[in-house]
Amino acid sequence: MWDYTDKVRDHFLNPRNVGEIEAPDGVGEVGSLACGDALKFMFKLDNEKRKIAIAKFQTFGCASAIASSSALTEIILGMTVEEAERVTNQDIADFLGGLPQEKMHCSVMGREALEAAIADYRGEAPAEKKELEGNIVCTCFGVTDVELKRVIKENNLKSIEDVTNFTKAGGACGTCHPDLAKILAEVSGEAEKTLPAEKPTKKLSNIKKMQLIQETIEREIRPSLRADGGDIELIDIEGDKVIVAFRGVCSHCPSSEITLKENVEKKLKEFVTDDIIVVEE
Amino acid sequence: MKTIYLDNNATTKVDEEVFEEMKPYFCELYGNPSSMHTFGGQVHKKIDEARARVAELIGAADPSEIIFTSCGSESDNAAITGVIKSNPNKKHIVTTKVEHPAVRNMCRYLAKNGYFLTELGVDKEGMLDLDQLREVVTDDTALVTIMYANNETGVIFPIDEIAAIVKEKGSVFHTDAVQAVGKIPLDMKSANIDLLALSGHKLHAPKGVGALYVKRGTKYSPFIIGGHQEHSRRGGTENVPSLIGLGKACELAGANIEYENTEVRRLRDKLEDNLMRLAPDTRLNGRKDQRLPNTTNISFEYVEGEAILLLMNDFGICASSGSACTSGSLEPSHVMRAMGVPFTAAHGSTRFSLSRYNTESDVDLVIEKLPPIIKRLREISPFGRDNL
Known part of the structure; x- marks a missing residue:
């Protein structure tokens, strides 16, 4: 069981400022259902x-995600945008x-959502900007290298475990652990100043991709299937492979293979990225 | 505040009768059963009785087929290593993607140390494809290890059929039956099960005691190498009070197995039916008609499991979740993922596991309190807002 402070419990049980604003000046969205918090x-x-x-x-997420969101709104109320910009995750x-x-x-x-909302207020496209940033x-x-470096510096992180705790990076498959070690070494200046090998930069971030797919x-696929008494469910995303399952009448429709390629895959290629391959569960 | 304990697949209350049976063996009859004097030797008789009670519950042909261990994990580890050490020429192990870590991580450890591992997948209801099992078991398969019932969903695998396939293929079969023993009737005499693991604290015995059934004639090498205890199949001085407790708990489980499958099942069904009726956008995880009588696993879409648990906790309700946040691993449960539960639902999966101690009012309280909790969390969530 997590050892939460009374304040975390209070902001989880009685979250402040839940809801939406009509005609907001800035909106920031981070995370996704797939990641477990948003x-x-x-x-x-x-x-x-x-x-x-x-x-x-x-907020969709655990107690500390809800409490952090609630805390964020309380902290920045009454601040100027310039002041809010300086709020850190440690705050x-x-x-x-x-x-x-x-x-x-x-x-x-919480800090990332604030940053995204401020970027939105200033007319910048936050997701795109983040893409170019690292x-x-x-x-x-x-999680990008730029973001990792920033969080490592701001919070004086020393180990891969710390990095995972603060950014989630390395918390699932673990294949990026050597890269995380390099970045840690780089930030602390212990290692030689060589940068990690270049990676394709134009790639969509996984979160962005998952959001777009969802x-x-x-918007584009489910309504037409539902109109015919069927339905579709997103099961998993592995790289560019999107795994779906047909429900309702679609699940035993002899032409579901055609629907899969002609409707689902085509739409996802059009709206997400050309590399998408859709397979049935 | 009264505790409403619906987390019996995690651990159970020690039955008062079990505790009474154990008590004399701490301060009074504390002798070592291996000793030559009567003071110690009399304890040995009590251990034999406990062994017979365990054998009786699982329908073993003879009490000597029971080895006492320290826990379910030890039983599983001992079964797997005991078999492969006895069959050193075979290098293949078959298991499933939904096993308890005691089996899963042991198999994966062996896969890094010279063994070839096949992990069978499950369908969206958590069921295995037996044709696939038939295909993967070969002459090189040292062991097939498949759980009897899943701890998260309660799904029961067709173990008798699986064991028969393994026997036909000439391999050895182990089942992790930690969740099944005491909840459903078992009969080792008629089944082709070679080894079976069970744990005390899942059936109202204390923590820190388990047992491994090894069918007579099965080649087996000890896991803990030491003295002659357990017929030299498990070294270490016996945990006397606990294994006496386990014996008593097995006797009581046998007497209550019908109640488990009627009354506990009725309460489980009442809880499940009402929650799924009162909270929209829910899904049942696991094949409905192939489950333990005490377990239900329900996903509440668009909300996160830890938040659900903490809000229930305020009413004294104890349950568990397959969400990432409750495990600390950042990924939802491997069982939910293996079943292809969409992540919209996996993070909100909630398990209730009952026991014979639960009452109508326990279940009624959850039915009263949980739907408003889900509604409240959905009001905070940015997803699924059309369905409030």
Whole structure:
């Protein structure tokens, strides 16, 4: 059982500022259902467009993810955008009287959502910007080297375990552990200044890809299948391979193979990326 | 606040009668059963009785087929290594993707040390494809190890059929029956099961004691090498009070097995039916008609398991979850993933496991408290908002 502070428990049991704002000035969305936590954060400035007057959130996640989101909204209320910009994940954790080490990534998610919302307010496209800002190191959770370096520096992280606790990177398949070790060494200046090997930069981050796939299925594919009494379920995503299952009448439809290629795959190629291959479970 | 304990697949309450049976063996009858004097020797008789009680519950032909161990994990580890050490020329092991870590990680350890491992997948209801099993078992297969019933979903595999296939192929079969023993009737005499692991604390005996059934004639090498205890098949001075407790617990489990399959099943079904009726967007994980009578695993979409558990905790309700956050591993349970449960549902999977101690009012409280908890968390969640 996690050892949560009373403040974490309070903000989990009685979260402040849950909901959405009509005509917000900035909206930031991070995480996804697949990752196990996701946060949609938005704020609205006062009439003079100086200070943050309203901040709201919606969170899917564990107790510390909900508490971190709630804390974030409380911290930034009344701040100018410039002040809010300086809020770190440690500020969120401190506000809550600390978080278990393994849950620090929840505070990082809060800071990332804030950053995304500020970028949105300034008219920047946050996801795209993040793409250009670095190479994906952890493909499971879509964490870039730029982000890793920043979190490592800000929180003075020393081990791969720390990095996983704060960013989730390396917490699933573990194949990026050597890269994480290199980045850690690089940041602490212990190792030679060689950069990790170049990786393709144009790749969609995994989170972005998962979000796009989920959205495309919801918007472009499911309605037409449901109209015929069928349905589709997203089972898993392995790289560019999207695994789906047909439900309802589709599950025993002799032409489901055609639907798979002509409808599902075509749509996903169109809206997500050309490399997508769709297979049935 | 009253504790509503619905996490009996994690561990169980020690039955009062079990505890009473154990008590004299701490401060009064503390002798070593291996000693020559009567003071120690009399304990040995009690151990024989416990062994016979364990054998009786699982329908073993003879009590000598029972080896006492320290836990379910030791029983599983001992079974796997005991068999492969006795068949050094065979280098293939078959298991499934949904095993308990005691089997899964032992098999994976061996796979890194010269063994070839096949992990059979399951379908979306958690069931195995027996044709696939027939295909993968070869002359080189030293051991097939497949759990009797799944700890997370309660899904029961057709073990008698599986054991028959393994026998026909000429390999050895072990089953991790930690969740099945005491919940469903078993009969080793009629089954082709060569080895079976069980654990005390899952059936109202204390923690720290288990047993391994080894069918007479099965080639087996000891896991703990030491003294002559357990007919030299498991070294180490016996955990006397606990294995006496295990014996008593097995006797009680045998007497209660019908109750388990009628009354406990009825309460489980009532809980399951009502939760799925009262909370929209739920799904049952595991084949409905092939499950332990005490277990249900329900996914509440768009919400996360740890949050559900903590809110239930405030009402004294104890359950468990397959979500990533409860394991600390950042990934949802390997069982949910092997079943292809979509991640929208895997993170919100919640397991309730009952026992003969649960009452109608326990189940009624969960039915009353949980649906509003799910609604409340969905109001916070950015997903599934159309269904509030």
